[in-house]
Amino acid sequence: MTRPVTSTDVARRAGVSQSAVSRAFSQGASIAPETRRKVLEAAAELNYRPNRIPAIMLSGRSRMVGVVVGGLSNPFYASTLECLATSLRAAGLQILLVHVDDALTLDSALDQLLSYRVDAVVTALAIGSQRAARMLSDLAIPVICFNSRLTGPWISTVVSNNHAAGLTAAQVFESCGVTRPAWLAGPVRNAASRARGHGFIAGVRANSARWPDGVLEMRGDDSYESGYDAIRRLLARGERPDGLFSSNDLMACGAMDALRQHGSLNCPDNVVMMGYDNIPQAGWHAYGLTSFDQQVDCLVDAATQLLDAALGPDGGPVSRTRVVDARLVTRRSTARLI
Amino acid sequence: MTRPVTSTDVARRAGVSQSAVSRAFSQGASIAPETRRKVLEAAAELNYRPNRIPAIMLSGRSRMVGVVVGGLSNPFYASTLECLATSLRAAGLQILLVHVDDALTLDSALDQLLSYRVDAVVTALAIGSQRAARMLSDLAIPVICFNSRLTGPWISTVVSNNHAAGLTAAQVFESCGVTRPAWLAGPVRNAASRARGHGFIAGVRANSARWPDGVLEMRGDDSYESGYDAIRRLLARGERPDGLFSSNDLMACGAMDALRQHGSLNCPDNVVMMGYDNIPQAGWHAYGLTSFDQQVDCLVDAATQLLDAALGPDGGPVSRTRVVDARLVTRRSTARLI
Incomplete structure (x- = not known):
């Protein structure tokens, strides 16, 4: 193997100082445009790539963030990852990807996170x-996660205002004239789903004159198939809800397809439906699903701000929470009844 | 900041040698189970994390692979990333994530790849x-990409057998009794789409007795919306194809929804349809889309094997190609006609 090209080689070729080469490759460093041009040309000619490792050893900072992902078959997580990647890159951070099979929690990533030298952890998964x-907390590096009920020293969380959205869903159903509201929950350990359900059920109970029988409750596992199966079972039991709030859009799409197959019921003529996440499929013509948009951009902005603060001089073992309101996106699925 | 815990501290606490600590944290290293247990307990008590950076400096190898992703709103790319992450982790490699806005090529990742010290690059995007x-090629590290027509020294590619699948689609349409076949292409610069189209058109031309008018050709941009719009325009022009092969599933779902809205045509009674990628939505009840499964597992296995070879002693500026056959998954959308 030949000797790697060093910054000294580049400096010599460009006729500049070694510190100028270093500045040319450092984000935000002061350097004259002409000097920078000379350095980049020489670097291209010599096929030079700056070696960040000595800088890491000196600073103790890798500028590398562990991003834990899972459940990417849910388009919500896929778009969150894209948004997060763009935002972290703009902040000059590199992403070490840690993948877990679980679609809800980052717990199984702990082994990997323990052995990596990252400055921080950011994830759309909960604890x-x-x-x-x-x-x-013992890692003693900032951890930012989404929709996590559990936190601790060093751990901050960005949460969608799930409870408020649940209350809103009940109001929308009232304005549609729903007489038999139903709730399709996610897995028990999904804290965000629990909060959505609590909000919705509270909204229905607050209106007990209209809804004396309360809420018809079902449970799925957040997948399309589980939404489809839940509605099939419900209809087979002879239940006939006319308003369905689903904890996420994937289950709502499955539920709508089960209604369609059943034949006698139709959304939105006999059943109005709402979901959560506003995934692209909610806007597909086969669904036209009214949904709560978590506003991924805002969640990611909030996470990046928490990260900046945590990596700054006032960082440390603090724990912060940022709440982002979900935005109601109204489509055909709530356009009828009454 | 307090002094970081070192392997010497762990060795002292565990009552073992420093080399035992190092072996306990090295994948595949020989160490007695009892010694390993002692080390891990001491490490947990002291909150010790192994520092990989000195090893990187000594070996010149980071064990870090740059994975370039884009277009994650296409479920095919999202599932490929999950599969790749699992496979690379099993190979003891870490993933540095590089995100590009482009859903087709990794070209805009070049700046980032040039400045990172990765051992290799793997991506589902093409060049x-x-x-x-x-x-x-100038990076002089192995690059493995999917479905790329362009390669070069150090660059290997794993390709789906796109041309063969196009021929198969024509055969399926023949067996369905299609009289007016149509092809919905992806963007011009999508080489995989071009190969699928060439195969399909060749299959139709080879059967000119049955199909004297050849193929009705349309183009989209690989998105759901573009498939929807393409069919709306086609129907508005008064064209009535009865067999549609779409370059990917997202466009096929859009095309099917456009047919549904049009009212007079129905899949599969008057139009049979096929897509490519076998994304989860192809199996949703609203679609039931026959599709070619790229067999992501096989693509990723092939990529990991190419990577192993390229990082091994026989690595170097070679260029290899692996072809993986697509698997036809038959659903309702090709269940009628004739």
């Missing part, structure tokens, strides 16, 4: 157990 | 230009 929260 | 291929 699943007190033990995981404790181990993450 | 878009000769210039990008040259710059990637």
Whole structure:
């Protein structure tokens, strides 16, 4: 193997100082445009790539953030990852990707996170157990996660205003004239789903004159198939809800397809429906699903701000929470009844 | 900041040698189970994390692979990323994520790849230009990409057998009794789409007795919306194809929804349809779309094997191609006609 090209080689070729080469490759460093041009030309000719590792060893900072992903078959998580990647890159951070099979919690990423030298962890997944929260706190690096009920020292969270959205869903159903409201929950350990359900059920109970029988409750596992199966079972039991709030859009799409197949019921003529996440499929013509948009841009902005603060001089073992309101996107699925 | 815990501290606490600590944290290293247990307990008590950076400096190898992603709103790319992450992790490699806004080529990732010290690059995106291929070759590290027509020294590619699948689509349409076949292409610069179209058109031309008018050709941009719009325009012109092969599933879903809205045509009674990628939505009840499965597992296995070979002693500026056959998944959308 030949000797790697060093910044000294580039400096010599460009006829500039070695510090000028270093500045040319440092984000935000002061350097005359002409000097920078000379350095980049020489670097291209010599096929030079700056080596960040000595800088990492000196600073103790890798500028590398562990991003834990899972459940990417849910388009919500896929778009969150894209948004997060763009935002972290703009902040001059690199992303070490840690993938977990779980679509809800980052707990199984702990082994990997323990062995990597990252400056921080950012994830759209929640923390699943007190033990995981404790181990993450022990890393003594900032951890930012979405929709996590569990936090701890060093761990901050950005949450969608799930409870408020649940209340809003009940109001929308009231204005549609729904007489038999139903709730399709996600898995028990999905804290965001629980908060959505609590809000919705509270909204229905607050209107007990209209809805004396309360809420018809079902449960899925956040997948399309589980929404489809839940409605099939419900209809087979002879239940006939006329307003369905689903904890996420994937299950709502499955539920709508089950109604369609059943034949006698139709959304929105006999059943109005609402979902959560505003995934692209909610806008597809086969669905036209009214949904709560988590505003991924705002969630990611809030996460990046928390990260900036945590990596700054006032960082440390603090724990902050940022709440982002969901935005109601109204489509055909709530356009009828009454 | 307090002094970081070192492997010497762990060795002292565990009552073992420093080399035992190092072996306990090295994948595949030989160590007695009891010794390993002692080390891991001491490490947990001291909150020790192994520092990989000195090892990187000594070996010149970061064990880090740059993974370039884009277009994650297409479920095919999202599932490929999940599969790739699992496979690279099993190979003991870490993933540095590089995100590009482009859903087709990795060209805009070049700046980032040039400044990172990665051992290799793996991506489901293709190379878009000769210039990008040259710059990637100049990195002198293995680059493995999917469905790329352009390659070069150090660059290998894993391709779906797109042309063969196009021929198969024509055969399926023949067996369905299609009289007016149509092809919905992706963007011009999508080489995989071009190969699918060439195969399909060749299959139709080979059967000119049955199909004297050849193929009705349309173009979209690989998105759901573009498939929807293409069919709306086609129907508005008074064209009535009875067999549609779409370059990907997202466009096929859009095309099917446009047919549904039009009212007078219905899949599969009057129009049979086929897509490519076998994304989860192809299996949703609203679509039931026959599709070619690229067999992401096989593509990723092939990519990981190419990577292993390229990082091994026989690596170097070679260029290899692996072809993976697509698997036809038959659903309702090709269940009628004749």
